Amino acid sequence: MAEHTQLIDAVNIRTAIRSYDSDPIDDDAARQLEMTLDPINLLSGLHIQLVRDRPQVFAEANASGHLKNAANYLAIVGPKDDDEAKERAGFYAERVVLAATLRGLGTLWVAGSWDRAEAARHCHVRRDEELYLGVVIGHPEHHLERLQESYDELVEVQRTHRPTKSYEEFTAGMTDDERAAAPEWFRAGVEAAMKAPSAMNRQPVTFSYDADADTAAAHIDPSAGDEHWALNDLGIAKLHFQIGAGQGQWAWGDGGLFIHR
Known part of the structure; x- marks a missing residue:
C-alpha cells in the first residue's frame, strides 16, 4: 500500500x-x-x-x-x-x-x-x-x-464486500444514448461515487450529464428512503465523484452542478 x-x-x-x-x-x-x-x-x-x-x-x-x-x-x-x-x-x-x-x-x-x-x-x-x-x-x-496485502488485493475486497447499485441506476435520469455520449470524466466520477459509503447502504444519490453545458448534476433520490441522512450522503457521493472525475468543483445542494476543469 x-x-x-x-x-x-x-x-x-x-x-x-x-x-x-x-x-x-x-x-x-x-x-x-x-x-x-x-x-x-x-x-x-x-x-x-x-x-x-x-x-x-x-x-x-x-x-x-x-x-x-x-x-x-x-x-x-x-x-x-x-x-x-x-x-x-x-x-x-x-x-x-x-x-x-x-x-x-x-x-x-x-x-x-x-x-x-x-x-x-x-x-x-x-x-x-x-x-x-x-x-x-x-x-x-x-x-x-x-x-501486507497488495493494492490489487484490497481493490478486490472493496469490489466484492457489498452489493452496489449499477451505473445505470446511478444515472437513472439519463437515456442509453445520453450515457454513451457522456465524457469519460463523468463515467469515472459516477464509478467513484458508486464506491461511496451511505446510510444503510441505500446509495440515495443519482447523477446526470448536460451535454449542452458540459456539466454534471447530483440529485437526491427520494425513492431510496434515506431522507434523514440524505444530505450527508449527498456530500460523500459528491466528494467521490469529484475525485474520480479528476479536476472540478461542485455547487452545494440537491441538484448542484459540477464544473469540470
Whole structure:
C-alpha cells in the first residue's frame, strides 16, 4: 500500500470496517490525523474532532457483536439546523476518512450504532452546533496482516464486500444514448461515487450529464428512503465523484452542478 498515496487509491480500497484490533491509535498517528482535520475544519466551517479511547460510546454495539473493539471516533460536529453544513459534513469528513484509509486505518460511518449522548460528552459541541454523525476509526482487525496485502488485493475486497447499485441506476435520469455520449470524466466520477459509503447502504444519490453545458448534476433520490441522512450522503457521493472525475468543483445542494476543469 505504501506506494499508493492518491485519494483515488483510497476510494478504490476503502471498505466499512466493523471489527477492530484493540491496539490504540498512538499519539503520532493522532497528530497526523489532526494535521488533516485542522485545515479541513477551517475550510469547511465544521468542527470535526478525533476522540480516542472511549469504548463506552460503543458498548452496546460491541457487546452485541455488531461492532468489535470500537473505541475511537470522529465526531462530526457543525452548525445547528443548517442543511448545507450537513452536506459539507459528508463531503469533508469523508475526505478525512480517505486520508485515514491511506494510513492503513479502518473507518465506519455510524448513525445508530453508538451512544450519541455519551459521544457528545467526550467532544466539544458549542451552543450553536450539533453532533451530526460519527465515524468509527481504528486499526482494522488483523491490521498487520492487512498491511501486507497488495493494492490489487484490497481493490478486490472493496469490489466484492457489498452489493452496489449499477451505473445505470446511478444515472437513472439519463437515456442509453445520453450515457454513451457522456465524457469519460463523468463515467469515472459516477464509478467513484458508486464506491461511496451511505446510510444503510441505500446509495440515495443519482447523477446526470448536460451535454449542452458540459456539466454534471447530483440529485437526491427520494425513492431510496434515506431522507434523514440524505444530505450527508449527498456530500460523500459528491466528494467521490469529484475525485474520480479528476479536476472540478461542485455547487452545494440537491441538484448542484459540477464544473469540470
